[in-house]
Amino acid sequence: MDTIIDAHLHFAAHEHMERAAAEAGHENTxxxxAKVFRECGIVRGIVMGGEGAPHLPASPTLFYCYGVRSEGLTPDNGGxxxxxxxxxxxxxxCVGLKIYPGYDYSYPSDPKFRPFxxxxxxxxxxxVFHTGDTAGNRGKVKYAHPLGVDEVAVDFPGTRFVLAHCGNPWITDAVEVAAKNPNAFLDLSGLAVGRFDPGELYTRYxxxxxxxxxxxxxxxxxxKxxxxxxxxxxxxxxxxALMKRVVPERAHGLFFAENxxxxxRLPGLAP
Ligand SMILES: [Zn+2]
Incomplete structure (x- = not known):
């Protein structure tokens, strides 16, 4: 069985999560x-969001990125x-921070985020930044455009930045940010939702x-x-199965786990 690390997942007890899980053929528990991770050979998962450790299942396989609470945050009150x-x-x-441009109407370069x-x-x-299209129509996507990450990647060369969802649909722009900046990386999460036949979905799109x-x-x-x-x-x-078709086979080891x-810097894993 392949060894896989899932670099982007969510754990939240919201009704819409229950519904989404059911539509994907899963249960939000x-x-x-843990059962699906075992069946798929997924050895580690990184949970995105503000839930934090107290709300995470006590599983040694799960890590998280702390979701910065940006509502009402200003450069002056951020202490x-x-x-x-x-x-x-x-x-x-905790292996990182998560920032939500697009949902929060602020660019990654906003002074209130810089201390983080x-x-x-x-x-x-x-x-990790949410980049690209937002769920629902309340988001403002100009803030979530991947080019916004370029500015902070340049200004903070000692920090590693991840563009979630590869900036979808601004794939080209997200790739350029990762190609240009040694400290910028991409995750390919969320490019399809629900339950589907991977071969059919691949052919259709x-x-x-x-x-x-x-x-x-x-x-x-x-x-990257x-x-x-x-x-x-x-x-x-x-x-x-879909990602195995999309990502060139030469990159599978790096893409699915090593990167x-x-x-x-996931602890407890042999290199
Ligand atoms: Zn997500």
């Missing part, structure tokens, strides 16, 4: 998640949230998947890309 983030980053299960990049870099941990593969070739660095799912929004066996170990 820790027990079911308390910064202290929370610092506390989280001291937890070995400094903090993550000093802790040797990553910062073949030009889209080939567009992604073409830009991964352009990137010319298989060390990570598998992630967006669990529980997508059926895991189907998404893994996430390195980029998130």
């Amino acid at each position: 820790a027990e079911h998640q 308390e949230e910064l202290a929370q983030a610092e506390k989280a980053l001291a937890d070995p299960r 990049y400094e903090l993550a870099g000093a802790a040797g941990k990553a910062v 073949e030009s889209y998947w080939k567009h992604i593969a073409m830009w991964l070739d352009y990137l010319s660095d298989d060390g 890309i990570m598998y992630g799912s967006d669990w529980p929004l997508v059926n895991l066996p189907a998404y893994i 996430a170990k390195r980029i998130f």
Whole structure:
């Protein structure tokens, strides 16, 4: 069985998560998640969001990125949230911070976020941005455009930045940010949702998947890309099978496991 690390998943007891999980053929529970991980050979998962350690199932396979609470955050009042983030980053299960441009109407370069990049870099941990299309129509996608990450990748060379969802549909722009900046990386989570036949979905949107593969070739660095799912929004066996077709086979070892170990400095895994 292949060894896989899922670099992008969610754990939240919201009604819409229950519904999304059911549509993907899953259950939004820790027990079911652990069972599916075992069946798929997924040895580690990184949970995105503000839930934090207390809300995570007590599983040694799960790590998290602390979701920065940005509502009402300003450069002047950020001290308390910064202290929370610092506390989280001291937890070995916390492997980074998550920032939500697009949902929060602020660019990654907003002065209120800059101390958090400094903090993550000093802790040797990553910062993950939501990039690309937002769920629902309340998001403002100009803030979530991947080019916004370029500015902070340049300004904070000591911090590793991850562009979640490969900036979809701005794949080209996300790839350029990762190609240009040694400290910028991509996760390919959330490019399909629900339950589907991977072969059928591949054929139906073949030009889209080939567009992604073409830009991964352009990137010319298989060390930059990570598998992630967006669990529980997508059926895991189907998404893994789909990604095996989309990502060039030469990169599978790096894409499905090795890069996430390195980029998130996951503890407890042999190199
Ligand atoms: Zn997500």
